[in-house]
Amino acid sequence: MRAVVFHGPYQVSVETVPDPGIEDPGDAIVQVEAAAVCGSDLWTYRGQAAVAPGSRIGHEFLGRVIETGSEVTGLDIGDWVVAPFRYSDGECSFCREGLSSSCLDGGFWSREVVDAGQGELVRVPHASATLVKLSSDGSAPPIERIPDLLALADVMPTGLHGVRNAGVQTGDTVVIVGDGAVGQCAIIAARMIGAGRIIVLGGAHPDREEMARANGADAFLSVRGDDAVAAVRELTSDELAKRVVECVGSSGSFDTALSLVRPGGTVGYVGLPHGVNVDLARLFRGNISISGGMCPARDYLPELLPLVDSGELRPGVVFSYFGTLENAPEAYRQMDRRETVKALLRPGNPVTSR
Amino acid sequence: MRAVVFHGPYQVSVETVPDPGIEDPGDAIVQVEAAAVCGSDLWTYRGQAAVAPGSRIGHEFLGRVIETGSEVTGLDIGDWVVAPFRYSDGECSFCREGLSSSCLDGGFWSREVVDAGQGELVRVPHASATLVKLSSDGSAPPIERIPDLLALADVMPTGLHGVRNAGVQTGDTVVIVGDGAVGQCAIIAARMIGAGRIIVLGGAHPDREEMARANGADAFLSVRGDDAVAAVRELTSDELAKRVVECVGSSGSFDTALSLVRPGGTVGYVGLPHGVNVDLARLFRGNISISGGMCPARDYLPELLPLVDSGELRPGVVFSYFGTLENAPEAYRQMDRRETVKALLRPGNPVTSR
Numbered sequence: 001m002r003a004v005v006f007h008g009p010y011q012v013s014v015e016t017v018p019d020p021g022i023e024d025p026g027d028a029i030v031q032v033e034a035a036a037v038c039g040s041d042l043w044t045y046r047g048q049a050a051v052a053p054g055s056r057i058g059h060e061f062l063g064r065v066i067e068t069g070s071e072v073t074g075l076d077i078g079d080w081v082v083a084p085f086r087y088s089d090g091e092c093s094f095c096r097e098g099l100s101s102s103c104l105d106g107g108f109w110s111r112e113v114v115d116a117g118q119g120e121l122v123r124v125p126h127a128s129a130t131l132v133k134l135s136s137d138g139s140a141p142p143i144e145r146i147p148d149l150l151a152l153a154d155v156m157p158t159g160l161h162g163v164r165n166a167g168v169q170t171g172d173t174v175v176i177v178g179d180g181a182v183g184q185c186a187i188i189a190a191r192m193i194g195a196g197r198i199i200v201l202g203g204a205h206p207d208r209e210e211m212a213r214a215n216g217a218d219a220f221l222s223v224r225g226d227d228a229v230a231a232v233r234e235l236t237s238d239e240l241a242k243r244v245v246e247c248v249g250s251s252g253s254f255d256t257a258l259s260l261v262r263p264g265g266t267v268g269y270v271g272l273p274h275g276v277n278v279d280l281a282r283l284f285r286g287n288i289s290i291s292g293g294m295c296p297a298r299d300y301l302p303e304l305l306p307l308v309d310s311g312e313l314r315p316g317v318v319f320s321y322f323g324t325l326e327n328a329p330e331a332y333r334q335m336d337r338r339e340t341v342k343a344l345l346r347p348g349n350p351v352t353s354r
Numbered sequence: 355m356r357a358v359v360f361h362g363p364y365q366v367s368v369e370t371v372p373d374p375g376i377e378d379p380g381d382a383i384v385q386v387e388a389a390a391v392c393g394s395d396l397w398t399y400r401g402q403a404a405v406a407p408g409s410r411i412g413h414e415f416l417g418r419v420i421e422t423g424s425e426v427t428g429l430d431i432g433d434w435v436v437a438p439f440r441y442s443d444g445e446c447s448f449c450r451e452g453l454s455s456s457c458l459d460g461g462f463w464s465r466e467v468v469d470a471g472q473g474e475l476v477r478v479p480h481a482s483a484t485l486v487k488l489s490s491d492g493s494a495p496p497i498e499r500i501p502d503l504l505a506l507a508d509v510m511p512t513g514l515h516g517v518r519n520a521g522v523q524t525g526d527t528v529v530i531v532g533d534g535a536v537g538q539c540a541i542i543a544a545r546m547i548g549a550g551r552i553i554v555l556g557g558a559h560p561d562r563e564e565m566a567r568a569n570g571a572d573a574f575l576s577v578r579g580d581d582a583v584a585a586v587r588e589l590t591s592d593e594l595a596k597r598v599v600e601c602v603g604s605s606g607s608f609d610t611a612l613s614l615v616r617p618g619g620t621v622g623y624v625g626l627p628h629g630v631n632v633d634l635a636r637l638f639r640g641n642i643s644i645s646g647g648m649c650p651a652r653d654y655l656p657e658l659l660p661l662v663d664s665g666e667l668r669p670g671v672v673f674s675y676f677g678t679l680e681n682a683p684e685a686y687r688q689m690d691r692r693e694t695v696k697a698l699l700r701p702g703n704p705v706t707s708r
Binding site: 093094097099101102165239249254263264266269272273274276277278279280281283284285286287288289290291292293294296 | 447448451453455456519593608617618620623626627628630631632633634635637638639640641642643644645646647648650
């Protein structure tokens with residue numbers, strides 16, 4: 001099969017690699033119909049993650065089940081499914097608590113499993129618990145829904161996880177730090193929850209501002225540090241925001257998030273942290289909470305799928321690059337340079353419309 | 355008047371200093387009947403806080419109103435009152451939200467106000483909002499209730515604040531890190547809320563273990579680091595605890611708290627942090643939240659006072675040294691060496707019984 005392989009900083013290529021097969025009776029093999037490139041893949045791409053050269057890459061995919069192990073239940077050959085960005089067994093104490101991200105027998109694509117999302121085939125452990133059918137009969141979704149459904153693998157649940165962890169409720173003012181795909185999904189989630197006002201801190205890219213405003217941002221600020229604090233103070237009558245969602249994970253963005261939260265408020269954090277150290281004394285006096293972490297995406301799927309089906313939720317708007325799997329190097333290049341927000345790659349024919 | 359003065363590391367003395375007077379029409383002068391030494395005073399005592407030599411010290415006191423400014427309402431001369439460890443105006447947006455600790459016109463004893471709790475007299479700004487009468491008619495409390503009432507100035511609300519911020523609910527297993535007065539009050543608070551099991555991490559002082567067990571601790575562990583993790587794993591069938599309350603504020607104790615919290619859980623933090631830096635990556639994977647901060651003690655008083663009046667709540671058990679104000683140097687020496695848990699000092703006659 002063909003798959004994207006990481007070879008070192010700024011080097012990804014599409015290569016022929018061994019096809020996976022069933023290794024455990026709980027496995028299924030999924031033929032990928034659409035895969036996405038995640039902002040967190042860029043940490044690998046840039047050489048900022050501890051990923052060995054030669055590793056596969058990608059953790060957001062949907063496709064069709066083409067083979068099942070003998071113990072797989074609830075899935076038939078041909079079923080269209082989406083995979084969350086981590087597999088989980090559905091049985092351990094964490095899965096039962098709704099925290100599949102801490103599954104005791106779970107794992108990550110391209111780590112505990114060789115295959116990753118950006119390839120033609122993926123072996124999925126604990127397939128019955130991990131994969132979620134896109135419809136009750138497993139039939140193919142309308143092609144125009146594929147981007148929305150693919151966004152459920154990671155970025156949409158992650159954005160919602162940040163918003164929920166920040167404690168956003170109807171009418172609240174919320175600040176969202178980040179204008180990437182997760183930030184955009186946090187905007188969508190905040191709107192879905194009924195936030196009163198959504199203030200977004202982003203970069204100086206008109207396309208991202210336009211996307212943010214279309215998703216529901218009331219204000220978009222392309223400033224940093226003290227300027228950002230001054231701008232948010234002005235927008236909030238000096239009150240800042242009790243609800244801040246950090247969707248980047250860099251030291252600078254987390255620092256900004258902490259500067260924008262009102263005493264008594266909460267920073268919901270979902271940006272994969274790189275070198276973020278928080279001085280607890282900075283939180284203490286103002287009773288600041290921080291809450292969030294790696295999204296248990298699997299647990300959000302039953303809630304989000306019906307909203308996509310009904311058309312209420314359209315997170316596929318975050319995709320701005322559409323290509324085939326063979327376009328992966330170009331997709332990475334464009335995402336790295338922030339020329340595009342998020343890429344959707346199809347091993348078969350590219351999705352050209354939504 | 356006589357008051358305790360900090361002169362440098364390990365140097366406190368009791369001296370004659372100027373009497374305070376009304377400076378603002380909202381002020382009241384309180385004649386202190388009982389003052390406490392706080393664990394956080396030890397940071398000053400040991401020279402680990404940025405406190406200028408010559409400063410007064412102490413922030414826990416109760417006493418009688420002996421003078422009021424022209425705009426003070428609701429307080430009469432002679433009323434017995436308790437002061438929370440920070441004064442607040444009761445009017446700003448934070449006070450209205452129940453976060454008096456962030457009052458926009460509030461302040462600390464011995465900082466924004468020269469006087470501090472360990473002295474014969476204190477000028478109290480925003481007296482109407484800050485001071486809470488010990489009974490509806492302002493009459494003197496029974497002498498045996500004085501330790502319980504004095505504990506409401508700081509340690510009891512602070513312990514409860516930690517427990518609430520950790521999210522403790524009926525039946526929960528909770529780990530409390532710290533066996534000082536705040537840790538002991540957190541045990542009392544956890545018991546009050548109906549925690550299922552209370553595990554305390556403390557030192558190797560039999561008197562503190564005895565106090566913790568009397569307050570409701572089900573287990574008391576005098577171990578640190580990996581040994582503490584192993585011991586808590588054993589006590590919790592390997593589950594650790596979703597609710598951890600950090601009552602010390604040192605780097606080591608916060609590290610221990612983070613090691614004991616189960617994925618998806620929360621560390622409630624109320625120990626005044628000194629040099630605590632949290633690597634966000636350590637929280638991310640397990641979805642750990644941290645919540646807490648400086649207790650808005652004033653806001654807890656209406657809830658806690660009736661419980662002391664009825665005898666349901668006896669936080670005065672944390673006092674283990676009783677003396678006059680002149681005994682302050684000895685009280686500090688004993689607390690610093692952990693020979694006593696907490697000291698109660700009376701400018702007049704010492705409280706010798708409870």
